[in-house]
Amino acid sequence: MPEPTPLIECVVNVSEGRNAATLEAIATAISAVEDCYLLHRDVGPGAHRTVFTFAGPPEAVFAGALAVYEVAAARIDMREHRGTHPRSGAVDVCPFVPISGISLEEVAARTRVLGQLLAERFDLPVFLYAASATSPDRFGLEQVRRGEYEGLAAKLQLPEWQPDFGPSIPHPRLGATVMGARPFLIAWNINLAPEATLAQARQLAGRLRGSGTKGRPGLFPGLKAIGWHIEEYGRCQVSCNVVDPDNTALARVYLTAVSLADGMRIRVTGSELIGLIPERHLRAAARGFCFEGGYEEEMETAVTVLGLDDLGPFNWRKRVLEAVYRDAAQTDRRSQ
Template sequence: MLKMMLTCCKVYISESRNRSALESIEQAAKLFPRAPIINKFEDVAYNRVGFTLVSELAPAPSSEPCHLKSAVSAMVKAAFDNIDFEMHCGTHPRLGIVDHICCHPLADASLDQAAESARLLAGDVGSNLQVPVFLYGAAHEEGRPLDSIRRALGYFKPNSSANQWVGGPKSNLLTLNPDSGPSQVSSSKGVVVIGATKWVDNYNVPLLSSNINAVRRIAKRVSGRGGGLPTIQAMALEHGEGVIEVACNLLDPIRIGGDRVQQEVESLAREEGIPVGKGYFTDFSQEEIIQSYLKLDPLD
């Protein structure tokens, strides 16, 4: 049986309100139909959008260009051309206009192949677009985790009142050396973090409360880091008036999925006397993404 080797790339951009900018970013990707956008998830409260692209890997050895790298690089350039990081405002943390790019292997592809795609992309973005790029996960030679980069660069600390993130960095000096690109950061662009990992689901649970400290306690107790569910990362983020979400990364969704996270949040929220809404995923499952890709005609 012929193996199917696919790489998925999720691109998170710090903008969801500028329609013309988002259209320009999508048009840039459409120039590379063999790496189509499978899903787009917009969140106005967070002022953030996530794009999911998929492409088939050419059998090795091959001189065929990497369509996924080309499509994502074009999207990043379009984002830089149309969005000013200093004008950004939202309740989701971020480090740059293009805040985060993650590559995942799908079907018969390996994590090493996804990591190579991430490294190629990082080199392209850093060198050609002159922005500091940090690698994590399998794309980094020491397997550096994503949250360690974010902690070092101040990702988890709001830089404005009411738990808002506004504008760009106040200093152009970096506390970490980038893996690609310049060693100084532009306040209009920020930095880009690119990595490769096994599949990760994102699941957010809304709590009907304005008590950020109480929801932070819940998020900490849910997360593996806080002694809660292993393979779960969680943080509390304001999501509109009277709603705070426990936003979760499910690092091993087969082992611990959204239903288990929902139950745990509901249990902990009862102790705080806080009503809980139904959680939601911010993307398709990996099986749904594969099926959506296979249904597309790459020449459309």
């Protein structure tokens, strides 16, 4: 059997969620790279952040990532940035995810090459995290990003927080960037009814996430979560990264959140997917609610039981990674 064609995904998080012209310039730059397919754009005006998901052969995807940094360097100024999401730079975090035909270690090696190039080209501090990390204390994004943009200058003065590449002072407009290779994670927010307070959202997040709160471990080791308020929705959310989706079922997290919220006298109204999701994890959500059926039936059931249409229409055909990539590649072939 022939080896599968190497295929990777980049899920770059940019600290811009309000300037449509800048977001369109980034999307255009990604799409201009041959064999690099822009699969999804998730714009968050309240968080002042946008997630671009693109995929293709490694060479094309890394070229697409470089194009993102080039546009950000020309158009984003962190000195003017205000938003609810933690961040330390214009291109805040740039993860690369192996999909097929390439190992996590091979992708990590490529991130180091790109990191050095970015540092030299933009005079930008670059931190490596996850599988690319150069020390254990840089493995988690939350440790690397702690202090955010406003605390970056002081952090870079500490011997233990020298960047992997680039200067020991922040770029005034771009801040710093974090990049690395990692397995797939699911970015997903649990919606609370408008009467829930920020303190309650934070309390619920602490109960759910693996790190827990106040020295007590939480319920799901494969889950990271924070509570926040999103002005555009007029409500609080528990913002989640499911970092071990194979062992952290969405259905179980959701049902647990519903139960805990009920005990706090608040309500979970649904959830919000950020970016794309592998089809197996969405189908597993339906089965987690004891439903088994055909492919489309399971997808529709998962949308319903997780309340993914709570904040607006949700078309799973445009949010499942494999389906979106197939459609993008077929469209590209037809246009040639």
